Amino acid sequence: MTKKALITGLTGQDGSYLAELLLEKGYQVFGLVRRSSTSNLERISHLFDKIKIVSGDLLDQCSLMDVITETQPSEIYNLASQSYVPLSWTQPALTAEYTAIGVSRLLESIRRCRPDAKFYQASSSEVFGQPDESPQSERTAFRPRNPYGVAKAYAHWMTVNYRQQYNLYACCGITYTHESPRRGTEFVFRKITRTAAMIKLGLAKELKLGNLDARRDWCYAKDAVHAMWMMLQQEQPDDFIIASGETHSVRDLVECAFNYVDLNWQDYVVVDPAFYRPDEPVQLVGCIYKIKAELSWKPQYSFKQLVELMVDHDLQELRGKESHVEGALVST
Template sequence: MKNALITGITGQDGSYLAELLLEKGYNVYGIMRRKSVVDYGNVDHIKDKLHFIYADMTDEISLINAMRISQADEVYNLAAQSFVATSWEQPLATAEIDAIGVTNMLEAIRTVKPSCRFYQASTSEMFGLVQAVPQCETTPFYPRSPYGVAKLYGHWITKNYRESYGLFACSGILFNHESERRGKEFVTRKITDAVARIKQGVLDHVELGNMDAKRDWGHSKDYVRAMWLMLQQDAPDDYVIATNETRTVREFVEIAFAQAGIQVQWQGTGVDEIGIDKATGKTIVKVNKDFFRPAEVQLLLGNPAKAEEKLGWKREISFAELVQRMVDNDMALVEKELKVAAL
């Protein structure tokens, strides 16, 4: 029976990965930051099957202690300040967690158990101002946010520890992946939550940023399977995990509303663009320039050919099903919320 240690276990990816590893018979340990109120987040439903260790990515001693307690055979580093907008407001904190924190974790592994296999959650945001379309493992990086820059450090320090110390250390360059467990601060979940509330008549409209931004969207459950596969190989390497399909934010909005039986009709362009409910004529989407990034990432499109060939990985959940799952989940949550409020 293998031991696995997951940082960021209470988040979207951490919860799906924890479920996957439990299914495969692992002892699963998860790192949590100590708070005044214990919050198990997305793993609340399986918390009794997990082993929690209090530690922090900015505190190397606590990570060494976590390694000693877990004696992990595999470490999955999913902990991050992962919201791009927040990285502009908290650039130093983002760097401490997303960049230096990776070094802290690698040092803990090197100190306690160098045979442990390590997965680093890299990101398509490292490509930023894209230098080639689609993006693959050899595409030059050009990050466009403090988040992307910090993640690029984490990516390169992982590669350096692999080549310098012989650690089995991999990076998964994951393109946008969403799910029903996504935080509401992310645009996809913001959209599906708003769709549910507009459908129920408790919200008039949703305000969004750049409707023309293009992303390669997949489902988190598919992507955590790729993480696990990377650590089962004979040799460590880095892989792009993506769908090789790109969609605009506008397309995501249209499909989400359609899932709730609402057809969106667009008027205007740029910051003056609005989306109207075709049946009622009411404005349900407004563009707000305050939600535009200081340096925009316009197009992300990943080529997962290497992962498909070497890992045997294939995404199973389509874009349409991803949006459907998210909308249906938020519809149920809002309906439940309204019933409780009516009691």
């Protein structure tokens, strides 16, 4: 029998990669999309003839129940949220509605309409905020420092509570920063790879960044979604850290990207205090011992491979647009 999967957040980076993975594995894939999202389908345009888009909204419990009843999925992946941290400060209530309360609505819909479905909740390293240890494990205390992290912490613990109270197969994957060519350019990793490509092609002249010594745990989105799928293939539900297990500085990232296009980054990078984030006395880096030991998962792409993959993509995409670019050089 063909497995059915329902993905919320289908139009995002992770949703599009997960849909591709599930289709490769023979699933029938349904994607939950808000009416207002129908104009933002670029990441899944190549999948239109292979997936079924269903209308629903994490703000509307009835729509979630209707979709689950109609599609009867065996696996449900909740990847939808307001996920841009700075925006969570300007829209904290909206972030809470989608990222926190929306998960409560979804869990309750599963309990009522499809209690035997397996559920994956996309948790985030932002739940740790300013942790008291590094690296962080599944046992590290949550200390979120922004509205997005607070909302994700609520969603995480609601998932755990529904698992314990109602015996649902419900898992949380605590994902650290993961990147891909489908990542928005407002995120620093993609901003750097794209601007390096633009400078190489003469389409930009400088790159403005904040603290070059800030460190992050970065991995490839394709590796992350494979871990999500693996989590729902186990006999018993559990929560796992999904990360690379190592950190690199923004300086490392800049140097790697610019070296790849044979440029000296110091000639182009401008440090702008406006881009600085608060000091991070303890680094956010995931301990992936548990997921390696229990699921035999580990990242397939190294940091260097990921940087080069993204620069290659941006070079190719920008070369296709060069003939349409007008005007003088721009700063990014």
